[in-house]
Amino acid sequence: MQVQWTEDAALDIEEIDDQHRKIFTMINAIYTAISKGSDKSDTLDALKDMADYAIEHFSKEERYMRQAGYPHMDEHKSEHDDFFSRLEDFEKRYKTGDVSIEEISDYLGGWIENHMMGTDRGYVPFFKDMGVK
Ligand SMILES: [Fe+2]
Numbered sequence: 254m255q256v257q258w259t260e261d262a263a264l265d266i267e268e269i270d271d272q273h274r275k276i277f278t279m280i281n282a283i284y285t286a287i288s289k290g291s292d293k294s295d296t297l298d299a300l301k302d303m304a305d306y307a308i309e310h311f312s313k314e315e316r317y318m319r320q321a322g323y324p325h326m327d328e329h330k331s332e333h334d335d336f337f338s339r340l341e342d343f344e345k346r347y348k349t350g351d352v353s354i355e356e357i358s359d360y361l362g363g364w365i366e367n368h369m370m371g372t373d374r375g376y377v378p379f380f381k382d383m384g385v386k
């Protein structure tokens with residue numbers, strides 16, 4: 254159940270697309286660690302890496318949105334905050350065996366589709382107007 258980057262996911266802003274490609278890679282690392290299942294700490298590390306990188310990526314998007322005066326920043330930021338708390342929740346529940354692979358993969362797959370290929374598209378013309386490439 255690995256996810257595959259395709260041009261459909263591209264926002265045509267190289268700086269953001271590079272980070273989004275990295276997020277695909279990190280999501281795949283989570284899936285790989287879970288499906289091996291041999292060592293819980295591998296999965297916890299992968300979830301933690303994803304959360305750390307999400308902070309970096311989200312702060313970049315939020316900085317640009319602020320600079321651009323993007324009108325939907327609040328809703329966008331609340332989706333970011335939600336992603337971050339879901340990852341924390343998965344980490345906690347994975348430790349106690351209280352979360353399934355399906356739940357994690359449904360959420361992360363939905364995140365790619367609804368946020369990275371959906372919500373993120375809204376800012377594209379604003380970022381481009383600001384000269385972000
Ligand atoms: Fe994004």
Ligand SMILES: [Fe+2]
Pocket residue numbers: 314329333368372373
């Ligand atoms: Fe975003």
